[in-house]
Amino acid sequence: MLKIARISKSFKKVEALKDVTFEVENGEIFGVVGPDGAGKTTLFNILVTLINPDKGSASINGFNIDKDYKKIREVIGYLPGQFSLYPDLSCYENLDFFATLYGNSIEENYELIQPIWSQLEPFKDRRAGRLSGGMKQKLALCCALVHRPQVLFLDEPTTGVDPVSRREFWSILKEIKKEGITVLVSTPYMDEATLCDRVGLMQNGELLKIGSPENIVAEFSGLLFALRASEMYPLLEKFKNLSGNIHYYPFGQQLHIAVSHEADVGLLYDFVKEIGYGLLDLQQITPSIEDCFIQLMAY
Amino acid sequence: MKGFRAILIKEFQHIFRDRKTLAMVFVIPVVMIILFGYAISNEIKNTKIAILNHAHDPLSYTLIEKVTSTNYFQNIKFLHGNHEIEEIFREGKVRLVLVIPDRFEQSFYKEKNATVQLVADASDLNNTVTLVNYMQTIVSDFQAEQNVLLPNMQPFQINVKMEYNPEMKSVYMFVPGNIAMVMVIVTALMASITLSREKESGSMRMLTITPIRPIFVILGKILPYMIISFFSAIVILLMAVFIFQMPINGGIALLLLICLIFMLTAASFGILVSTFAPSQQVAMIATMMGLFMPTMLLSGFIFPIENMPWILRVFSNIVPSTWFIIAIKDVMIKGAGFVGILKPFLILILLNIVLITITLQRISKK
Incomplete structure (x- = not known):
């Protein structure tokens, strides 16, 4: 179990983390979701004992990140955002190296990594630097799992990975969860938030909201409409001429319009008609987690 | 310990898989000693010499004719006495004076035991040695020609006198200097590069959060380079002895001990640099400026320390290579024992302690 209490961290003039507090239950997939620069990596760096927080404290399975950092290092696995394996060593040598660093052998926890490793096995003598992006991530995941950590930290594991590999990666995470490993994963992709058991939405170093994706969606305040637009601009x-407490933003091919008070709905319908759209173009929709995030961020 | 061994093995894999590293580590030492030993000497053509002929007999003029008829030497002045030798050297007009003694022809034919003397300006030693070798060949040639007419001749005695540098310092100077350079390149430079490479690629973070203690990570990474540079030092010593006939008058164990200590200095300098440097390039430049250049320019390897302005002399005192070169030279040439090199030895240890303390302090930061 992870307990993070009131953690703050500043770099020179930038406040990277402001008073961040949350808990992660054993065996859940917890997603830290937020745009670039939200403070996700700083939070992970603190939790994996790479840097110390300025204020606040955190513990992982009862071990304090400051005092017991040596014990923590034995029970966590970490996949950094940047590819950090050795490009001039082969896949097998990389895996073997990290297993040995933890005093293990590959065989000891082989059944844990077997589903992932089996995909890499045909390339095991290929140098890690010559793997494709998705393969690199899988190898890095193997290396982070090879000592069977209790808590796994994945810092933006799917950034820059193609959609198919991303989906595959997430199904691997579900398998890892079944092994009883707690997974902390950060991502800038909103659609991935729904794949987590619980998520924390982060922006500018602050944790805006914590909860299961369903709960966060349920807590969307007001009504959401989508207007199909042929030309957005x-x-x-x-x-811009619309009055009332109404927010709008482009969302793919559509314009999403959030209406805070039901009383304003009539206003919106009139306005849409006025600018030349049919009533069928405007539809009420259930908000996605991205809509919730935009709502939390913007107003 | 298993983890330490894994890091050690991994580093060797890095070295043997990267051709650039491999070349840097194994080829440079050999190239450097050959370069300094052989190549750094100029082609000889129309070198100005002076001749002091005490004999004034026909044979002496034949010799002079023989010497000056080549492209190599050009006689610019006949001297009239020994006092003029020093004078003409001081004016810097010639680099070599051929002295033919009195009764040259008589000793050549009757006593069958002739002598010529070569007085050389040895302040630019590499060149001068080449000049002397050329002159010796010409004189021996001359003797061989005369021998046809007169068998059973004693070999010519060529008496070489080195002015200004009678110990022929720089011939031997390049061996200790070379060992210092190789240690700096292979240990300090490679250590700083390999450590900052892990930092740059982010893999240092992975290593940091494993249960292995940072000091073992660092030791595991630089030990291979220390082993290789020690091996290189031995190769240089062997080449010095067997190719350049340099004597090792002192104890070999003491020599290797000094090498080991200097290697530690170089290694901790490399580690220290890598704790500051954000990238491989910065680490490389910092090591070049901080240790390589001083070793090359300020340690007395190429330029004599005595000729430096006082401020550089002061600076050269804190360059570890200075003391390393002094210690190695004293052991190899003068055959000094441990007591003989106590001063450079202790200074080297002191510099080591300072460097290692600072380095350890930098590493222990989280």
């Missing part, structure tokens, strides 16, 4: 220009 002129539409946005027209919406």
